[in-house]
Amino acid sequence: MRLPAWLGQHLAALRALLVLTVLLGLAYPLAFVALGRVPGLDGKADGSLITVGDKTVGSSLIGQAYTDADGNPVPKYFQSRPSAAGDGYDPTATSAGNLGPESVVDTLSDDPEVASQSLLTQVCERSLAVGKLEGVDGSRPYCTPDGVGAVLAVFYRDGLTGPVTRAVSVNQTGDPFVQTYAGVTVEPAKNGEDYQALGGVITPIRGNAPSSPAVPADAVTASGSGLDPNISPAYAELQAPRIARERGFTEARVRQLIEEHTDGRALGFLGEPAVNVLQLNLALDGEQ
Amino acid sequence: MAGWIFVITLVIALIAVYRPFGDYLYRVVTGKRNNVVERGVYRLVGVDPATEQTWGVYARSVLAFSAVSILFLFMFLRLQDKLWLSLGMPNMNSHVSWNTAVSFVSNTNWQAYAGESALGHLVQMAGLAVQNFVSAAVGIAVAVALIRGFASRGRSELGNFWVDLTRITVRVLLPVAAIAALIFMIGGVVQNLSGGTDGTTLTGAAQHITGGPVATQEAIKLLGTNGGGFYNTNSAHPFENPATWTNWIQIFLILLIPFSLPRVFGRMVGQNRQGYAIVAVMAVLAITSTALTVGFELHGAGTVPQAVGAAMEGKDVRFGIPDSAAFAAATTLTSTGAVNSFHDSYTALGGMMPMVNMMLGEAAPGGTGSGLYGLLILAIITVFVAGLMVGRTPEYLGKKIGAREMKLASSYFLITPALVLIGTAAAFATGNNSTALNVGPHGLSEVLYAFTSASNNNGSAFGGITVNTPWWDTALGLAMLLGRFLPMVLVLALAGSLARQKATPESEGTLPTHQPLFVGLVVGVTVVLVALTFLPALALGPIAEGLS
Numbered sequence: 001m002r003l004p005a006w007l008g009q010h011l012a013a014l015r016a017l018l019v020l021t022v023l024l025g026l027a028y029p030l031a032f033v034a035l036g037r038v039p040g041l042d043g044k045a046d047g048s049l050i051t052v053g054d055k056t057v058g059s060s061l062i063g064q065a066y067t068d069a070d071g072n073p074v075p076k077y078f079q080s081r082p083s084a085a086g087d088g089y090d091p092t093a094t095s096a097g098n099l100g101p102e103s104v105v106d107t108l109s110d111d112p113e114v115a116s117q118s119l120l121t122q123v124c125e126r127s128l129a130v131g132k133l134e135g136v137d138g139s140r141p142y143c144t145p146d147g148v149g150a151v152l153a154v155f156y157r158d159g160l161t162g163p164v165t166r167a168v169s170v171n172q173t174g175d176p177f178v179q180t181y182a183g184v185t186v187e188p189a190k191n192g193e194d195y196q197a198l199g200g201v202i203t204p205i206r207g208n209a210p211s212s213p214a215v216p217a218d219a220v221t222a223s224g225s226g227l228d229p230n231i232s233p234a235y236a237e238l239q240a241p242r243i244a245r246e247r248g249f250t251e252a253r254v255r256q257l258i259e260e261h262t263d264g265r266a267l268g269f270l271g272e273p274a275v276n277v278l279q280l281n282l283a284l285d286g287e288q
Numbered sequence: 289m290a291g292w293i294f295v296i297t298l299v300i301a302l303i304a305v306y307r308p309f310g311d312y313l314y315r316v317v318t319g320k321r322n323n324v325v326e327r328g329v330y331r332l333v334g335v336d337p338a339t340e341q342t343w344g345v346y347a348r349s350v351l352a353f354s355a356v357s358i359l360f361l362f363m364f365l366r367l368q369d370k371l372w373l374s375l376g377m378p379n380m381n382s383h384v385s386w387n388t389a390v391s392f393v394s395n396t397n398w399q400a401y402a403g404e405s406a407l408g409h410l411v412q413m414a415g416l417a418v419q420n421f422v423s424a425a426v427g428i429a430v431a432v433a434l435i436r437g438f439a440s441r442g443r444s445e446l447g448n449f450w451v452d453l454t455r456i457t458v459r460v461l462l463p464v465a466a467i468a469a470l471i472f473m474i475g476g477v478v479q480n481l482s483g484g485t486d487g488t489t490l491t492g493a494a495q496h497i498t499g500g501p502v503a504t505q506e507a508i509k510l511l512g513t514n515g516g517g518f519y520n521t522n523s524a525h526p527f528e529n530p531a532t533w534t535n536w537i538q539i540f541l542i543l544l545i546p547f548s549l550p551r552v553f554g555r556m557v558g559q560n561r562q563g564y565a566i567v568a569v570m571a572v573l574a575i576t577s578t579a580l581t582v583g584f585e586l587h588g589a590g591t592v593p594q595a596v597g598a599a600m601e602g603k604d605v606r607f608g609i610p611d612s613a614a615f616a617a618a619t620t621l622t623s624t625g626a627v628n629s630f631h632d633s634y635t636a637l638g639g640m641m642p643m644v645n646m647m648l649g650e651a652a653p654g655g656t657g658s659g660l661y662g663l664l665i666l667a668i669i670t671v672f673v674a675g676l677m678v679g680r681t682p683e684y685l686g687k688k689i690g691a692r693e694m695k696l697a698s699s700y701f702l703i704t705p706a707l708v709l710i711g712t713a714a715a716f717a718t719g720n721n722s723t724a725l726n727v728g729p730h731g732l733s734e735v736l737y738a739f740t741s742a743s744n745n746n747g748s749a750f751g752g753i754t755v756n757t758p759w760w761d762t763a764l765g766l767a768m769l770l771g772r773f774l775p776m777v778l779v780l781a782l783a784g785s786l787a788r789q790k791a792t793p794e795s796e797g798t799l800p801t802h803q804p805l806f807v808g809l810v811v812g813v814t815v816v817l818v819a820l821t822f823l824p825a826l827a828l829g830p831i832a833e834g835l836s
Contacts, residue, residue: 006348010352013356015333016453017357019333020329024418024457025413028504046480046499049497056487059487066491085521092484094525100632119601140597142592
């Protein structure tokens with residue numbers, strides 16, 4: 001019996017798919033799973049796990065949060081970057097923040113389900129918190145002193161032009177960060193109000209914060225993976241005095257440990273210098 | 289500075305492998321002998337490797353294979369909870385399964401799910417990763433069939449799809465992927481079948497360290513310009529891309545095959561300089577675009593990057609800004625769509641570049657195979673435009689570009705813009721744009737990016753949009769399906785039409801297609817076509833955002 005051509009073709013396709021599935025989908029990956037059992041490679045194939053005593057404390061490639069049960073930083077540890085993976089550094093829910101460069105207006109509400117922070121406010125709030133923890137100035141451009149995005153909705157008489165008729169500090173329900181804008185008294189925002197929809201022009205205000213803030217960029221931004229195992233050497237340096245104080249080490253000793261756990265650029269040009277936070281914190285624990 | 293050296297070393301490495309790797313590919317697709325594995329495959333499949341196919345049979349084989357693949361993968365995803373190694377994951381619902389099946393078969397790897405919380409190991413390695421191999425091989429096969437059309441001297445056969453599929457898989461993709469998988473394992477990429485390890489962090493919290501056969505899938509994800517990550521955060525995840533140097537190798541793998549295929553083209557049409565001209569077009573566009581992307585990100589314009597002091601949101605420390613931006617450029621210049629940083633949080637113009645790259649039709653250098661045939665279509669359009677200027681019948685490589693060829697080429701070019709613009713308009717008209725995380729111009733960018741990515745079979749995303757609703761899954765699935773297979777059928781029809789022509793001898797009036805003038809013309813035609821098509825949409829999205 002001869003099959004019709006179209007059916008023959010689909011049968012050939014099915015057979016090809018099955019043969020290739022066995023080769024590419026089973027033989028190939030399973031051979032490498034077996035190869036991953038070879039001593040020397042097995043640790044990496046299993047996820048570069050670190051055990052202290054008989055306890056797995058994490059992976060040298062996966063970052064973790066050094067916070068207590070309430071989410072507050074544990075001061076004797078170097079702190080990681082902000083993370084958008086689950087509740088922070090959750091490998092079963094990896095994610096980035098995904099807010100854009102002009103995400104500057106918060107949704108204000110009494111209902112925590114509805115309220116949401118813009119990326120700008122997240123950055124300002126983190127900067128203020130890190131500044132407070134490390135005893136440095138946490139101010140940044142486009143941030144208010146109370147740690148939200150310094151953004152006005154400015155209303156003009158003729159829409160986009162003409163004299164200013166009204167100005168609202170959109171991220172603040174309390175006292176606005178500036179008294180007046182172009183001669184008009186700045187109002188605080190009301191919950192649930194969308195000033196952009198009312199015709200306000202969203203205007204971020206630079207302020208006079210230094211353009212290179214004391215708190216480094218990686219300390220106030222969420223990573224891509226949500227599991228970033230590293231911080232920048234600048235952020236590690238910022239934390240060194242606190243660690244020394246909390247643990248009774250000399251700052252020089254802490255700096256030496258930072259250096260030991262810093263990977264420079266591979267071959268001098270690949271990537272950026274990075275400090276492995278878990279290994280550094282383990283080294284600190286090992287000293288005591 | 290280090291960032292620029294990073295880009296330059298990649299360029300040098302690709303130049304170094306162009307001839308040897310291209311020649312190897314050439315021998316694979318033109319060789320007469322079949323090795324023992326290949327003969328075994330032919331026997332099991334039941335095809336005669338010596339039979340050649342006309343364009344119609346070739347196209348029907350491609351479509352049959354892809355249709356069976358979609359159905360197989362769909363069933364696999366729907367039944368995963370009944371199979372081994374599912375790690376207790378439930379089956380995938382029908383609209384996400386449809387979307388995912390089309391996505392992987394069409395070489396798009398758009399992901400409406402998060403790997404670590406939706407899929408078990410078996411479906412990843414025996415379902416998705418298999419398509420990573422074969423969808424790449426299908427793309428290369430179609431490109432080779434088009435070249436055979438150019439090289440043919442009046443015979444209408446274009447080769448045998450089953451032979452091309454098998455050889456490209458067995459002799460090119462599998463060995464290179466195996467080497468890359470080993471290198472990745474040395475770098476720290478995981479490769480196991482474990483459901484994960486429970487750890488207790490230094491401050492006493494629980495952390496579940498995930499496992500999986502990642503290294504083998506990672507290798508083909510990049511080599512085959514697929515891009516579908518094992519985990520949700522793709523190549524940003526330290527278990528997929530653990531080190532600064534693995535990042536370099538990942539970008540190299542993405543670009544390896546697309547940049548080497550013009551060598552195959554040059555050799556098969558018997559003039560290496562034709563291959564050089566095509567690769568020059570790709571290089572001009574790719575280097576310009578990469579430099580702009582890196583430059584925009586380093587400059588860090590925009591309110592939030594200014595407040596932060598650098599465009600670090602969505603980027604990991606080890607890669608830093610320039611190496612992340614270089615990855616973004618490579619992944620969208622090809623049809624890969626893997627990401628090592630999140631494009632949604634890029635500066636307005638830095639985030640526009642990946643979109644522009646995809647709109648270029650991903651022909652510079654484009655996906656495995658699809659990039660080459662995309663660029664050859666653009667070359668045909670260029671020859672036609674140049675022919676109109678001087679009033680001669682356009683010819684390319686001795687083949688007359690007549691009415692039939694031009695109809696096929698222009699239809700090819702129109703498919704993706706139609707899908708992107710109609711899709712975006714439909715999302716807004718039906719209110720489905722409301723699932724975007726951002727509002728205003730950035731919200732438009734997110735929707736536009738989604739359809740651009742799907743229609744061009746890229747698969748990268750402006751992450752801030754929720755796409756696993758039935759509407760989005762269906763719409764993007766259709767965009768991926770049509771954006772992949774309609775162009776393929778047109779390319780094969782074009783190949784058939786070229787193959788039947790006898791070669792026309794060159795005359796004084798023939799436009800030389802291997803000189804800088806032609807390279808410049810193709811670049812110009814490409815940029816003008818894309819600008820005319822997409823500028824209005826871009827002006828309302830990223831450009832409006834960048835100017836505000």
